[in-house]
Amino acid sequence: EVQVLDSGGHLVQPGGSLRLSCAPSGFTFSFYAMTWVRQAPGKGLEWVSTIAYDGSTYYADSVKGRFTISRDNSKNTLYLQLNSLRAEDTAVYYCARGYYTYDHWGQGALVTVSS
């Protein structure tokens, strides 16, 4: 059974940094692209970033230059480094498996950016 586990919730000050992690299981992690999608409180889904199986990375303009997606295939873990955080980055961050489509999703990690 495929499972995707996100890291827990976090409270960060504006301008601060944070690293989210995601540890999927039940499939060969290195074979798949992985993606982060976020959802601000009461809002819709927003694609954030994707890392392909070969390490190629893609970012939404809203996070480009501030967020970095990476993966450690030896640890079966996906990361999202969030820097220069703003209030508008407050959201639940979901880790999901896939490149063109997302077939398995984590439970989400709440990131709150507030002073």
Next chain:
Amino acid sequence: DVVMTQSPLSLPVTLGQPASISCRSSQSLVHSDENTYLNWFQQRPGQSPRRLISKVSNRDSGVPDRFSGSGSGTDFTLKISRVEAEDVGVYYCMQGTHWPRAFGQGTKVEIK
């Protein structure tokens, strides 16, 4: 960037009646590999999103056959043949053809 536009944004439905959600993209979603990467996701209250349909009309394992997807190019539809109470939630279309990826605004399905 591709913009995904859903309608309606709110859909009150009577139990057992059909429901239909439209999704339009600002550009064709036909990929150079000839696939059309249009997906539909369901998000029940308090839950993570769940994929229902990929590549326009391919229903995921375990998704009831009352859900169906259709369309081509820039115009797509999700249909529920007979709405059940467990179908309450928000439905999103999403294009996986172009960068950046994009979701529609979401359609909230509720029971009348």
